[in-house]
Amino acid sequence: MLTACDHTTPFSPGAYTPGAPRDSANPARLTTIDTVNERPVWLADGSGFYFTQWRGDRPDHDRCLALMPRDGGTITREICDNTSGGADSLNVFESPAIAADGSLALYETSTRIGVAQLSPNFGALALTRSDGLSTIRVLQVTTFFGPTSRPVNAISNMHWLTPTALLFLGEREIYRFCLGCVADSVRSGQEIDRIDIGGPTPIVTALAGIDQASSFTLVGGDSLYYSLNGDANVYLRILPSAADSVVHTFSGIARDVTVAAGRLAAVVGGDVAFFYDSTQSVPVQVDHGGDLHVVTLATGADTMISDTLHTRRPAFDRTGTRLVAEARAGINGDRSSLWLWKLP
C-alpha cells in the first residue's frame, strides 16, 4: 500500500532457488553431482559449513569456497578468486579457517590454464577476510622447507591456535606414473606445522615429535587430536605439556580425525595404502576413502556409520550431532559429493 509520501519501488531480483534441503533422509546427500565437493569446514556457530566446490560455469573452472546451510540446500555464499591474476588460471581455495575476528586463512593454489601439468604453478597459505577478499596477505608460499628440512608442497587442515598463530598440516606431493592409468599427483600428510603471523615476517615451526601426520583437529585450543600415516591409532596431544596419548585404536588405518562434544569421527580402512615411494624416496599414503567411524570418547564405543560411500574428511559441527563428509567417486577418487549424518 503506497501512501502519498512513498514512491513506487523499482523491481528487484527475487529469490529463485528452493533454498530448503532436497534430501531429508539420514544420511542425506547434500551435493547432487559428483564433481569436486570436498573438505567441509564448519562455521563456529554451526549455522553452515564451507567446502571446496568446482565451478564449471566459470571460464577458468576455479574451485571456490561455498557456504552451505547446516542441513543442506542452496549455497548461500561463495568465495572465489576473482582477482585479475586469477582469470587466466585455475585457482583452488581450500581448507579455510575463520577466526573470531573474521580473519580467513586458506590455502590457495593456482594452475595456468591450457598448459598440461600435474601440480599447480603456485600455492600459498594466505590470509584475508571472510567478508570479502579486499586484501590477501600471503603468509607462506609452497613449496617451502619446513623446520624438519623436508619440502612441504601443500597445506591442509588449518586451525587457529591463537589470534596470531595457525596450525596446519604440511603435506608432501608426489607424482604417480603408471602404465594404463592417468598420471596424477598425490598429497600425503607429513607434519603438523605452526605459523606465527604476529610479526612482520611469518615464522613457521613444527610440532615436535609428530612425524608422518595424516590429519589433525584442534579442540578447546589445547587438545590436538591427530592421526599418522599407516597407523590405526588416533592420538591426543595436550599442547601446553606436549604430552601424547592414544585416544582410540581402530581396526585399520585411521585418518581424517574430527572431534566435537565428546565424539570423535575418523575414516578407517577402505581404499588406502601406505608405502615407501622408492622413486621419490618418501613414505606416502594414498587415500581414496574408507569407512566412517564415530567413537564416543567417554566410553570408547565405536560405531561405523558408513561402509559403502568411501568417505573422506568428515567434519563435526560444534554440537557433535551433524557430521559432513565427502563420498569419493571416480577412477582416481578425484570426484566427490558431500553427505550429512545427523547423530542423536
Next chain:
Amino acid sequence: MRDAVATTPVAGALITIDNGRQGATTDAAGAYRIREVRSGWHTLRAVRIGFRPVQIDSVLVRSGETVTLDLRLDAHPTAIDSIVVNAARDKVLDPMVPQDLQRITAPEIRLLPVTTLEEAVALSAGAVGESYRGGRLGESAFILDGLGVKNQLDASTGSLGLRIPPEILTEASLVTNAFSARYGQALSGVVNVVTKDPGDRWTGRTAYESDRLMPRSADHGLDRALLTIDGPLGAHGIGFLGVLNAEGRIDADPVNAPAPTDPRDPRSAEPWVLPHNSGERLDGAGKLLVPVDQRNIVRLFGMYSVEQRLLYDPAYKYDLTFAPASRVRADLFTAQLQHTAAPESQHPLNADLRVGYFDRAFVRGALSQQPVERFGGFTGQRFHFLSEGIAERQDTVAARAALPGFTVPQLSEHTPWGVPAFFLGDAPRGEIAWNHFRELRSQLDVTLAGGPSTDFYLGGEFAQQHVNTFQRVFAYQPVDSTIPPPTASTFAPQSAALYAEMQTRAEDIAVTFGLRYDQFDPHTQTVGQQFGARRAISPRLAVSTVLKGATVVASWGRFAQAPDFQYLVDAAFDDTLRTGRFRRGNPDLGFEDATQYEFSVRARPSPVTSVRVNGYIKRLDGLVASVPIGINPDSAIFANGDFGSVKGAELIVEREMRDWWGARVSYAFMNAEATSTSPFLILQNISIGPTGDTIRPARVQFPLDYDRHHSLTVVLQARAPDAFGPRVAGVAPLAAWELAVIGHYNSGLPYTRTNLTGDTLVGLPNSFRLPPQTIIDMRLRRPLTLGGWRGSVYFDARNLLNARNLQSVRRETGTPGATAGEIQALAQAAYTAHPEAIPYESPRYRAWADLNHDGVISGSAELMPLYLAAARDFTQPIFAYGPPRLIRLGVELEF
C-alpha cells in the same frame, strides 16, 4: 520625439532608462537611440526644459529586437498630459535583425510543458534535441549573459554540466545562423541566455513538483523543489538574486519499453520504473548587481551544478550494485563591468568587460559503495568511485596494473534463469573515466555609435584552458597485448578571438558586415609534438530590406570552431565484448569549418500573425573523424577528414497571444550529409558493387546522425478570461485556467545496418530510417490567490498519449528487439559454452526447470529453455524506446 501640440520634433531631450544608467539625447529630428540595453523590463524617462517630463515604467526589451517608443511632450503642463505612443518596432519585419532568432521568454517557459532550458530551446525549428540544423552535438555555443561558456573538452559527447534554472531567465533564444561576428565556437547555432537582474523590492518564488500522487507505474519518483529570491541589498542600488533547484528521480531515464512476456521476469510487475537508474541534481546560483556609479555597473554571477546518476546496465539487471554510475560537477563564476555612455553623448560608446571561470569535472565508473536513497531519488551523499584517486592523479604507471578494488566480473547466478549467460555479477565492468576542464575567459565587447543609423561592434576574447583526462578500461586486468593501456593527458590550450562588425541602414536596406578572427593553440606538451596555433578568419555579411511588406534577408557567413579537445588525446573505449578499442589523439587537429548561405523572408499577414521562411545551405569541412592507421580495424587516429553539407528550409507561422489564445507552428525540412557520421567512425571508401565490381567513390556522403528530414512542432496556448464560466459559491472555477499544448511530429532519424556479426555494413552508413515519432505534451495551470499569497497549481503531462516512440533499433535486424532466430542462436551459443549440469545446491538451480525432478538440471531438454529465456530477457529493447507518459503535479507560491 515631438511636441504634442505643434507636432514638431523636440531636439535635445534627454532620454534615460533605469534611473539614468543608459540614455541618449534626441537629435534635430527628435530621434534618439539607446544601444545595448539588456533584455528585460526597463523604466524610461524623457525630460526637456519647457516640457512636462514623461516616465514609462514597463518597457520590455528583448534580445535582437529594437523597441521603438514615440513620445510626444507637452509644453503646457496645465493643459494636457504628454502622450506616449508605444510602437514597438516589429520584431518580425525589422530589417536590422538579420539573425534567424527563435526566442522563448521566461513567462512562456513557465506556461509551457518544459522544465529545462534545453527542452525550451529544443522547441525551435531546426532543433533535434541539442543538435541544430543537422549538426553534430557540440557544434553550438552557449552564451550566458554575453559570455561564452562551453565544455570544449567533450562537447560532442558530454554535457555542459551547468543547468540554468529557467526561473532566473529573462529569455533564451536560439540563433541558427549564428550570424553576429561576436560569437564564435559554433557551426550550427548559438543558444543565448539572459538572466534576470535583481529587482528593486524583495520577491521570491518557491515551487515543488512531484509525481508521487500518480498510481504505480506513472510514479517515476520525481521530486523537484525550487526557490528563487531577489531584491535590493541596502540603499545603493545593490541587488541580489539567488536560485536553488534540487531534483531527484528514482527513474531518471524512464522508457516506454513493452513489458516482458515472461512472468518470471521481475520487470513484468513494474515495467516502467527501472532500478539503479536514479539521479539527483542540485543547481544553485547567485547574482549580485553592484552599481559603481551612474555609468558603470558590476554584475557578479556564480553557479554550482552537480548531477549524480546511477546508470542502469541491462547486463547488471540482477546484480545492481555493480552497475556503473556517474557524476558531473560544474562551477561558473563571472564578473561583468558594464560601462554605458552618458545620455548626452553624441557618439555613445558602451563597453562590457567580462571575466568568467568555468570548471567542470566528470567521472564515470563503479561505485565503491552504493548510496542510500533517503528521499525519493535524493541520497545527499557524494558518490565515491573505485580508483577515483588514481584517475584524479592521472597515475598511468600505477594504472597499468589491475586497479585496486576491481575484480573480474562473472556471469550472474542471481537471474531467474540461473544459467551462466549474458548477465554479469560479482564485480563491475572495470571502467573508470575521468576528466577535468577549466577555463578562464576574458572578453571585451564595445559598441560604438557611428551615427543615427550606423553601429560598430568591436571586441575580443582570450581564454586560457586546462584539460586533464584519464581513462582505463578492463581495470581488473593488467595492461597487456589485449588490454589497452590507460590514457591520460594534461595540457593547457589557449584560444583568442577578435571581431569587428558594422551595421548600417539606409532607408529600408540594412547591411551587416562582420569579420571574426579565431585562434587556438593546444599547447599539448604532454601529448606529443608541438604544432603551434591554428587560425581562422570568418567573414560574415547580411543584407536585408523590406519588399512589399515583407522583410527579405540574404546572408553569407563562415564559421569556425576548435574541435573537442578530447580528440587531441588518445581514447580507449570498450565497444565490443572482445577487446578495447583505441583511437590515437591528434594534437595537430585544426578548426572545423562551415560556410552558410541563407535566404529568409519574414512577413506579417495580419497584426497578430507572422510568417517566416528560411532556406539555407551549409557546407561543412574539416569535421573530425577517425582515419585508419594501417590495417588494424581497432587502430585509428582523429583527423579533420570529414566534410559534408546541410540543406534545409524552415517555415514558422505564429499567432501572438491575443484575446485568449496564441499558436506557433514550425516546420523544418533538412538534408544533412557528411562523409562520416561521427568522430569515432572510421572514414573509409565504401565499396558499392551491385554487379560485383568494386567502386570506390572519392566523395560519398551519408546522412548525419541528426539528419531529420521533417519535423513539425505545434505550440498552442490559451488562457481563460478571469470572469470566464459560471460562478459557483462566488468562485469562477473555469476562470483563469492556462493551457499549453505542444505537439511534435518528427520523421525518423537515420541509422546504420550491419550483418548479423556486426562487422560488415549492410548498405551505406545511416541509409536506413527509424519510424517517425509523435509526442504531445500538455500543461494546465490554475493561478490561485490564498490569503494574500499568489501562486498556482499545475498539471504537467509529457507524452500525453503515451506513444511508444522508437529511438533506436538493433543494427543487424532493424528491429528494436532480437529476432527469434537471433535469440535461438544466442541461447545455443551460450549453452554450447556452458553445457554443464546445474546441481540442486547451486544458486543457479531453478526447480521449475528440473523437468525430471532429479535434483539436477542437465541436458539440452532442461538447460536450453533456461538459456532461451535468458537470451530473451537480455535482448529486451529497454532503451530502444523513448519515455512513457510522464505526469507531474506542481504547486508554486510567490511572495
